[in-house]
Amino acid sequence: MDWREIIEDLWDDVTDRAYYIFAVAILILFPFILVTPPSTLPILNIIFNGSRIPVLSDIYDFGYQSGLFGENVWIINIFSLCLIWAIFAASWDFVTGYSGQVSFGHAAFWGFSMYVAYWVAAGFHVNIPIIDLDLGFRVELEPLFALIFGALLAALLAVFLGIISLRVRGFYLAIITLVIPLILNSLANTFVELTGGNYGLQSDVTRVVPLPPLGDLFDETHALNFYIFVLLVFFVAITLMMLIAFSRVGLAFQSIREDEEAAESLGINVRNYKILAFTLSAFFAGIAGGLYAQWFNYVSPTYLESSYSFQVIIMCVIGGVGTITGGIIGAFLLTILVNVFLKNVFRGVHGMDMLSFGILLIITLRYMPYGLARSTKDQKRACVLGILFALAWIIIPSREGWGVELFSSILPNNGNPTDPLSKLISISVTSILILIGKVDNLGQMLSTLTLDNLLTFIALIIIFIFSIPAMIIFLISEIIGIFLFEVIMGINLGEALNKAKFLICVVTGIPFAFYLPKIFRTIRLRYWGVWPSVGRYEPD
Amino acid sequence: MSLNTSQVASSGPDENILLEIKNLSKHFEGLKAVDQVSFSIKPAELIGVIGPNGAGKTTLFNLLTGFLKPTAGEIFFNGKNITGWPPFKISKIGIARTFQLVRPFRFLDALENAMVPHIPQNILAKSSTLRNKAIWSLITVDLAEKKNYPAFILPHGDLKRLDIARSFAVQPRLLLLDEPFSGLSYEEAFRIQRLIRDAHEKGMSIVIVEHKLKILMKLVERVLVLDRGRLIGEGSPKEIANNVEVINAYLGTEAKEYG
Incomplete structure (x- = not known):
């Protein structure tokens, strides 16, 4: 392999920058999608004219009313x-x-x-x-x-x-x-x-x-x-x-x-x-x-x-x-993992956060010893994809039956698994956990552990291990599998159509994650007139 | 004019002596690594230090650059007593060194490697000044093309030259090179020889520790021979090649080749 390729893979600051700019934009815009800016902040009132960001907040309202999103305050506090x-x-x-x-x-x-x-x-x-x-x-x-x-x-x-x-x-x-x-x-x-x-x-x-x-x-x-x-x-x-x-x-x-x-x-x-x-x-x-x-x-x-x-x-x-950014990425990943996913996926199980930290740490040290921020392009893209994938999974699920139910704790209808497969899996997993001695309350476990909760968790781990091809195969096989079970178990077609939304999200998400850096490069070339250099210094 | 210079010479430190070592000793719990060594180095002198393994050559360098503190004896540089100074201070006064094994900053690229020695001198300078100086020191060793390459992918020969570039960047009056030709092909060794000659012509005093005698004996003006911590011989390469004590201790019967 050529040296230059190795460096481009390791020190590709441009790809990083594209993702960072995107993340910063989300951090700044995100609260205004959720909440009306308060009158105590006059500057923000001038910018947003005392209202929320138009289109995005409409989408959010729609999601909230149909029970897809959790409470605003909770999400904002998690981000803080x-x-x-x-x-x-x-x-x-x-x-x-x-x-x-x-x-x-x-x-x-x-x-x-x-x-x-x-x-x-x-x-x-x-x-x-x-x-x-x-x-x-x-x-x-x-x-x-x-x-x-x-x-x-x-x-x-x-x-x-x-x-x-x-x-x-x-x-x-x-x-x-x-x-x-x-x-x-x-x-x-x-x-x-x-x-x-x-x-x-x-x-x-x-x-x-x-x-x-x-x-x-x-x-x-x-x-x-x-x-x-x-x-x-x-x-x-x-x-x-x-x-x-x-x-x-x-x-x-x-x-x-x-x-x-x-x-x-x-x-x-x-x-x-x-x-x-x-x-x-x-x-x-x-x-x-x-x-x-x-x-x-x-x-x-x-x-x-x-x-x-x-x-x-x-x-x-x-x-x-x-890399200063590495710490930030890690902090966001783990805090969201603990407070959003684990607290909902493994309710009633103690010590799950440290266990998952340990698993993630081992996987990271094995497959990307320099961490996410210094991983190769493919791994970075796979991680961005994984995050989009998880977001899509959160946004799409309906109230009951299918879906991750990540927000089930705050939804009015505390989601119980309805489809047979979910029940099967939850029973088997619960029995394993009982054998390990990790469960306090059997009934609680049975009611909270669903198929998709578990699949999300597995998916997150797979995303960390492998790069894009493995993830796409996993996604496709899973979607096909779920569709097949829908047909076999005879659940109504409306549910299946609901899942199409998820597919659309992923299909639009993949090119987005892939081409964001390229778009960034193109824009930079057009308006700055320089090709982004390899490494940290511009060529003379 | 002549009167003036003589006055300065008599009042200030002796201008003909850059480094003076008096009875320098370093003992490691009974092991006499360096024992009662005394010599002096003139400005713009090219000196080789030879001796069998464990003779105390590297310990001598560590003593001169402050990494070890001598058990006894004194070191004078440019008339100042620098015995027991910390290494960074000794580097500032004008003594630079390289290490026996290459020691680049592995995760920094070549340019950043070359920037580090410029930092203490240019702590308040413009960043472009610092960068230009670093690029210049890379140009002097023909590494400018690889300035963006991280050090961990550079080959051994390039790293040797990068080490030398870093030590040049300290702008030393005395440069201590610890086995600069080890592990290099003849072409690479020749490149480094040329660098050393150039620096010497500009007036830098250079001390070289080396086992590759065929190269060293042709390069240097004066040779010091160490054995078991003691200075057993001193003189021009020819004199050393004919010195009986040195032949017995180190050179062996092949000595005539080096003369």
Whole structure:
């Protein structure tokens, strides 16, 4: 194989850019499809003239009334959560992917920042008793500034810890960083008057995005306001991280990751650069932590547990270590996987999220060891296809019988499997799960596990393993299979016609996913007049 | 004029000596890797360091570039005592090195590899300046065509030249090359020889550790011979080829070929 082909496959930034631009457009437009922009955001009111985006929102309304979509607030909140995790994952990637210093304890910074932001926002009295004088003073900041202040203090903690711990490398550094959140956790459990102990801290005073007058957390306006706030913070944080990562400082970080001694022999001050990377990373992790606490409006020692550190590592590894975008992709994939799919597909089964994380991690490491963002063109396309495929599956299903019923938990008619095959499969799968000892409630399992739930889950895994041809074969065989069963079981033809919609979605989705980069190239050639180059630098 | 220069020479550091090593020793728990070595290097001198395996050649380089701290002895560069300085500081003062095995930044492309040594000097410069400098240092080693290729797909010969390009980019007054010809064909070795000669003509002092004596003896002006950490011989290639102690320790009966 020619070198140039290998590089084009690995470092095809143009294909990436096309998908990224598409994703950013969705992120910005998506809430306005769902909800009317609230009057608290005048700029958006001017842009959209106080209404929702015309055609798209009509489609959404149609879907909602016919029971295809879930509640708006729920989806918006899930997306807010995705964005927060994305910032956290990107911050981890910054220190480990870019400068190669393995951190297994990133939860320390995000948890620490949560507490600091809470204290400062709620008003914190600093006592400095010197003999008879009390030189204490009270710190109280606006919630937004408290958020930034918390992140800054997390960065300060990172400087301190960095000076101590960054003398060691690799394995030993991993152990030291693993211990830091554990120490903070036990401290938080010890100083109960400050931290509230296990019960945590909670107050509406500390909210950056204030609650509406009725105090309803699941108010559309509140959810949308919070989403927009998080989106803005996300864009600022990611832009900053990208700017640093692509600058000469980022290049120095990368050289340290690749070969510390060679970098030092070329005049790079390795120790200072390491501490700088650690500090910047902790700052952004602190921002993510503050936002996460805002999302739940709750601070507790559980956020300092190592499961948070590991979750963020898994996200980055699946997305691709050493690329800021990889962490973001991984965060979105896993957060949606857990909150949308798993919570509906495997209701009543505990620990399914970590199990699926594990499976995904193994598959990723086997078939695309550099992660999604650094995978080959075919794999990237297969993933985009898979996401479209899953979306189509969500959009098309009817209320009962056929369909994934991913939103069945929030639909009025809590979907039970009606067709015989679904029942058969659900019984067999349930019996397997009982054998493994994973099920608490047999009845619950039987009522929730449907054929298509399971097929979606399998499809998602297959999409991760194989590239497009395997996926298309899987799709076609599945559609044919379902049609055949429809005929054999004698279910009415109207249902089958309903499925045609799904086919149409996939058929339009495939060329879209395939040709998006090509369209992007063409547009770029026409309006910029340059051929996109291979690699990160334009030819002279 | 002559009066002026003599005054400067007497007041400042000795201009005829670039690097001076006094009784340098490095002991690893009883093993004397480098033992009481003293020598000096003049500006624009081309020196070879030879010796059997384990003679302390690489340890000597590590001591000079700060990767190891000497047990005893002192290193003076340009009149400054640089004993115990960290490697990045030594690199800034003007000593560059390459490693025995090629050590590129594997996941960066050739251009980025060449940009890294320019970063400390141009931390506030325009990014185009930095890039142009990196491209220039690639041009000097004939790698400009492959600037967008990630280092992990470049062949060994290209990586050797990339290493040398990076060390040139530090703009050193003294360059330490650790086995620059190892694993190369004669053509590739000749290319690197030419690079070394060019740099030497521009006034750079170069120290080469090498086992390929046929190439080395024709290239260098002066040879230092190390054995078990001690300096056992010093002189021009001809003198070394006839030195009995060196023949016994390293060169063997084939010594006349190198003379």
